[in-house]
Amino acid sequence: MEETEYRGVVAEKLREAGASIGSIVKVKRSDGLTVEGRVLPRYMMSSPDVLVLKLKNGYNIGVRIDDNTVIESLGIEEPGGPVGAPAPLAEYGEATGKHKVYIIGTGGTIASRIDYRTGAVYPYISTEELLQAVPELTQIADIEVLELYNIFSEDMTPSHWRRIAEKAAELYAQGAEGVVIAHGTDTMGYTAAALAFAFRETLPGPLVLTGSQRSSDRPSSDSAFNIISSVLVAAESSIRESMVVMHGVTGDEYALAHRGVRIRKMHTSRRDAFQSINAMPLLKIFPEKHLMEPIGRPLFEKPFNGEIDLRPDFSDRIGFIKHYPGMTGDLIDMLVDRGYKGIVIEGTGFGHVSNAAIKSIERAVDSGIPVVAASQCLFGRVNLNVYSTGRRMLKAGVIPAEDMLPETAYVKLSWLVGQGLEYREIKKVFTNSLVGEVSDRVTLRSYPRWYHG
Numbered sequence: 542m543e544e545t546e547y548r549g550v551v552a553e554k555l556r557e558a559g560a561s562i563g564s565i566v567k568v569k570r571s572d573g574l575t576v577e578g579r580v581l582p583r584y585m586m587s588s589p590d591v592l593v594l595k596l597k598n599g600y601n602i603g604v605r606i607d608d609n610t611v612i613e614s615l616g617i618e619e620p621g622g623p624v625g626a627p628a629p630l631a632e633y634g635e636a637t638g639k640h641k642v643y644i645i646g647t648g649g650t651i652a653s654r655i656d657y658r659t660g661a662v663y664p665y666i667s668t669e670e671l672l673q674a675v676p677e678l679t680q681i682a683d684i685e686v687l688e689l690y691n692i693f694s695e696d697m698t699p700s701h702w703r704r705i706a707e708k709a710a711e712l713y714a715q716g717a718e719g720v721v722i723a724h725g726t727d728t729m730g731y732t733a734a735a736l737a738f739a740f741r742e743t744l745p746g747p748l749v750l751t752g753s754q755r756s757s758d759r760p761s762s763d764s765a766f767n768i769i770s771s772v773l774v775a776a777e778s779s780i781r782e783s784m785v786v787m788h789g790v791t792g793d794e795y796a797l798a799h800r801g802v803r804i805r806k807m808h809t810s811r812r813d814a815f816q817s818i819n820a821m822p823l824l825k826i827f828p829e830k831h832l833m834e835p836i837g838r839p840l841f842e843k844p845f846n847g848e849i850d851l852r853p854d855f856s857d858r859i860g861f862i863k864h865y866p867g868m869t870g871d872l873i874d875m876l877v878d879r880g881y882k883g884i885v886i887e888g889t890g891f892g893h894v895s896n897a898a899i900k901s902i903e904r905a906v907d908s909g910i911p912v913v914a915a916s917q918c919l920f921g922r923v924n925l926n927v928y929s930t931g932r933r934m935l936k937a938g939v940i941p942a943e944d945m946l947p948e949t950a951y952v953k954l955s956w957l958v959g960q961g962l963e964y965r966e967i968k969k970v971f972t973n974s975l976v977g978e979v980s981d982r983v984t985l986r987s988y989p990r991w992y993h994g
Contacts, residue, residue, distance in 0.1 A: 870901025
């Protein structure tokens with residue numbers, strides 16, 4: 542028996558009603574509760590006496606079943622789309638967009654569709670499936686969808702960054718005007734930064750990463766809004782950078798395009814979870830109006846008349862440590878002993894670590910391993926000249942990350958090591974801005990107003 546199959550009293554009641562997964566049923570409990578919905582597969586972690594139903598409003602609920610519960614089968618209807626789904630593709634006609642945009646699926650909530658008979662989630666595996674779900678895309682561009690991966694974003698590795706960059710370069714060479722990467726949100730910032738460094742100023746067009754905080758079977762799903770906004774940027778923006786496009790506010794008023802090396806997911810579930818750090822977003826996007834308003838200053842813009850200089854090699858031997866009270870140098874020593882090629886430490890305040898860890902940093906640097914200090918504060922700049930601890934770190938050979946996000950510093954160090962650079966070379970170039978990851982100064986406008994309450 543599969544883990545998604547019902548058993549015990551739930552299986553018995555479904556059998557008596559002649560119902561199964563996909564059936565529409567009415568459940569009447571002895572306490573007076575009556576609900577109707579489609580039977581979904583059993584969640585593996587749910588109690589054996591709980592029946593999972595999808596209600597007509599799109600939400601899933603669990604109903605506890607006992608011997609006195611009555612289940613009545615209402616048949617198996619042909620499932621429709623989610624609440625608020627767009628009109629069928631036929632009502633939009635053939636594609637009218639003149640721009641060629643490729644969408645690369647790598648996994649995550651956004652690159653999925655719901656089977657309303659079983660409740661299971663599947664990746665979009667064809668252009669037709671995506672356009673059937675989001676037919677508005679045909680009014681923006683000539684869309685083609687391909688699946689590169691179908692993995693959770695936490696399973697992304699530097700080798701995946703390389704393959705994504707190579708595939709994007711192939712698509713630009715084939716005539717793509719823009720490329721959209723459908724990606725899980727949890728590590729999307731890492732991949733966006735990696736693509737920025739891999740292409741640098743030789744990115745031919747917009748390279749947009751987008752995701753979804755809420756799955757497409759929920760009434761509050763942000764999947765369609767984000768993908769439409771992203772395709773609009775990929776098709777019509779002149780910005781040649783790696784960007785992340787997600788909701789700008791909790792509602793559907795507008796989306797924001799953030800520079801890929803400046804983005805952080807700041808909330809576990811809000812639709813506007815992504816914020817630019819130490820920088821302004823690049824664009825405000827109004828998908829319903831097919832309108833984009835500039836906010837920040839792009840680094841690279843069309844036209845692009847050069848050749849792609851793709852450098853997609855990243856090291857998977859970079860350590861990433863968060864400093865905490867009581868931390869000694871043991872973790873640093875372990876990384877050195879295990880042959881790591883670089884270390885990023887997310888220090889406190891200006892980027893500090895404990896004095897107890899500095900001797901281990903000296904050992905790492907003496908072994909030719911670059912050690913970078915970023916700040917847990919996120920906003921502001923690393924400054925190791927203010928206090929004696931920081932000056933000791935500089936004397937030990939620590940490289941300050943300036944106003945880089947810790948994860949961007951991690952990706953940049955991975956990329957520099959992947960290019961074959963040694964400690965002295967890395968120390969010379971690390972604080973230079975290659976793709977907007979370092980600012981000359983941080984202004985008040987780059988500190989989001991919502992942080993002030």
